[in-house]
Amino acid sequence: MTKTMTDVVCPFCGTLCDDLEVVVSDDGKQLKEVYNACVIGTEKFLHSQTKDRITRPRLKQPDGSWKEVSYDEAVEYTAQMLANAKKPLMYGWSSTNCEAQSVGHEIAEMAGACVDNTAAVCHGPTVIALQDIGLPSCTLGEIKNRADRILFWGCNPAHAHPRHMSRYSIYPRGFFTGKGQKSRKMIVVDPRVTDTAKLADVHLQVEQGRDYELLNAFRVALNNEWLPDVVAGIPAAKIREAADLCKNGRFGIIFFGMGVTQTLSKNHNIDEAIALTKHLNEFTKFSIMPMRGHYNVTGSGEVLGWQFGFPYSVDLTRGFARYNPGDTSSIDLLARGEVDAMFTIASDPGAHFPISCVKHIAKIPSVCIDPHQTPTSGVSKLHVPVAFVGVEVGGNAYRMDNVPIDMRKVVDPPAGMLTDEEFLTKVRDRLKQLKGKA
């Protein structure tokens, strides 16, 4: 026999869908089927069931082979590494729950470490911009019920957030958007003809690296000022038309992704996009929202924010929190050789960081806490597999619109496996002893 669990939350992307149905075996040990999720979400659940899963920590040997060790040995290695480092970096956090993040930050404070999350390589520039000029935002529910002007700027939800358009932004029939897609105008700004762009009413094929100029041109158009004939590869008349289309809506929203945060101008693109949103509010109601990638990168920013005052790239080495991406950010710390130990949890810098950074990780003592085998676990000295958060353990996560959602446990982890929070708690307690604080 099997049983079906409803209202399960998907721990994959920042859309954090909370309407999944999961079929599990009667003893709660096996996950059989997943309904309502998109392909990537389904895969995440089914991946926990693979037979060749690593269930115990492994320590790399001098000859490059792995040796299985106990969780206690892994705790000792991790605590010693953090106690002995002058400037350890504790990076990741985006694919685990807020409870684990909070314990991790206690460790970071004790170790005098730098703490950073995956915003470092995705929406960090967004955070910089919103600190500079604020963020007029809203919830996804408001968009579903009210928004009739949808801009996707430098993002491709058709592939990166597959259920975003159907659940919130384009197709659903909301309270004031009863005709669903027909009630909305969709504008996509992307240098490529993506699958999202193909669905758009207006596609502005911006020249690569010229988003800042195009955003500026929108604002110039709103002020009815002079414009050059062509900006960022787009005729001025078309820009004025698009600006009018935004102005004439009742409720608009700009969603933006890595196409603007990680291309030329970075935080300035977002800064100008927020300024445009503010500008549009002189004519109608407009909001703006980052398309956060990892399902709980938003939560990491929230927890770091309430504990240390800054949402990413926090430097605790001198006993108080400092924040200045460019100095305290992971890529810079690694590329400049500023850190002497690397602790990675719930993310994969080995796959996403520049090769010079990955080489530095390989040179220094390193621990990787991740249920999967990844390029990062491959270069790290110690790999600690843990239970899948959102599948084998619940906990809190924040959706891309800053709405906290409690995730559900659907199956048991393999016997004897620890969760992130359990492992971190042991490391914290051991570090306390080493630092003479217990």
Added chain:
Amino acid sequence: METVTITMKNPPALYLEADNICPDKFAGKTALQIADLHVFEGNTTSTIGKYFDVSGNAGASAADTKIVVKGDVKKVKYIGMKMSAGEIGVEGSTDLYAGAWMTGGKLTVKGNVEAFAATGMKGGELVIEGNAGNYLGAAYRGDWRGMSGGKILVKGNAGSDVGMYMLGGEITINGNVDVHVMTHAEGGKVIIKGNAKSKLGGQLVDGTIIVYGTIDVMMPGYKPIGTVELEVDGAKSKFAHFIGDTGERKKKRKGQIVYGNLYKKV
């Protein structure tokens, strides 16, 4: 003026935070007392004397104190931070935050400086004989007060985000600059003798940018309004004159709308 010479003898494994290398902190101290001032390497605290040889005593006040920094200080941050008077001469290159928040005195770097030099500078003089990194004379993260006074001269090139949130003072760059000059500025002047790339004066409310070389791409918010003759450093030349950023909010002075000015040599 008394001279204190500090020479790197024992380079750090990581990076040093040495905001104590500053005439204000050295003033009134002997070489021995200076060697005892704190520096930080990651989460460990030690002293200037652990890394540097210190010779010579400081003057009674910052204004009477000159610091000469010798040896490899490429991994030393915050040299001259918050200095108010006196002089520092760095004989090589140095790292982040050189002369950050300085209010007076003169800091000369023979080599290059990395990012965030002269962050929030209020006065004094900074001369960089090599190249400057990103965010020269800009505001600290989240702050809206960039450089507000003093003078910066870069003999080489500068990185991106020169003068972000600048409020006053003057920056001259003899070489080229990377993208974003005077973003969000509300005053001050940046003179670029070489070439500029793009995104000059974006979201600028007030301020002046003068470019002698080329500009790859202009911001759409800059409207051409003719040519003018300007005198810069005693030499007169003709410049195309643009005003902007016309997309940004505007200030009024005596009932007139104030625009930023961008001049490009013709």
